Amino acid sequence: MGIRNELFQHWIDALSGVTFPVSSKQQVYAGLPKGAAGNLSIHGLVICNVGELFEKFLKPTDFPISSADELANLILDRAGI
Template sequence: MSVKEDIYEQIVGALKGANFPIQSPEELFDALPDGPNTTCKSGDVSLKASDAGKVLSEDDFPFESAEDVASTIVNKAGL
């Protein structure tokens, strides 16, 4: 599994049970188990939710699913 796929799956897993749509970065952080401190790791790559939040823009919202969040973050983070 590639780093991108691994991080993607971890984001989807972290958002299991979240209520969608998610309308804002604050709602996204609230949906994560450790809020902005939620961290996904694969090999020597580490992606903290607060860092991922820096690559998201207002235009990315609302998110309709965990998969939508994960694909947007991994693509915008350049993984």
């Protein structure tokens, strides 16, 4: 599995508690177990803090976001992955 596919699947899993569509970062945070304070980890290695990542890559004009797939692709595209 390529790194993009692996990261994509981790995002999809992490976003499973989020009810889409969402109209703000706060709605996404509300569906995450640790909210903005959570970290995304792969194989035990912390990749990033969710809140910091969203602040860097998500803009108010990105919303509404209709699905976990859309959000994961948006983040990965903006990260250049």
